[in-house]
Amino acid sequence: MRHPLFASFAVGVVAALVVGIAVTEVASRWIFFSLFVGIPAGIVAGVLAVAVTYAVLTRRRAPSNSPE
Numbered sequence: 001m002r003h004p005l006f007a008s009f010a011v012g013v014v015a016a017l018v019v020g021i022a023v024t025e026v027a028s029r030w031i032f033f034s035l036f037v038g039i040p041a042g043i044v045a046g047v048l049a050v051a052v053t054y055a056v057l058t059r060r061r062a063p064s065n066s067p068e
Contacts, residue, residue: 004057011053016046 020042027034 004054007057008050008054012046012050015049016042018042019045 020038022038023041024034024038027037031037
């Protein structure tokens with residue numbers, strides 16, 4: 001992949017939106033201002049998604065020592 005940071009950022013934005021909306025909708029049954037719960041949950045999910053995606057995309061494989 002040529003631009004792992006851009007791809008990681010895109011995955012993080014999508015994850016933040018999906019998790020934020022999902023948490024807001026689920027919490028709306030019990031909490032009146034559920035958006036104040038959904039926004040931080042989405043931000044945390046987005047940051048984690050960026051970190052994990054970047055780590056996976058930039059991981060280097062160790063050279064194998066098997067003769068071929």
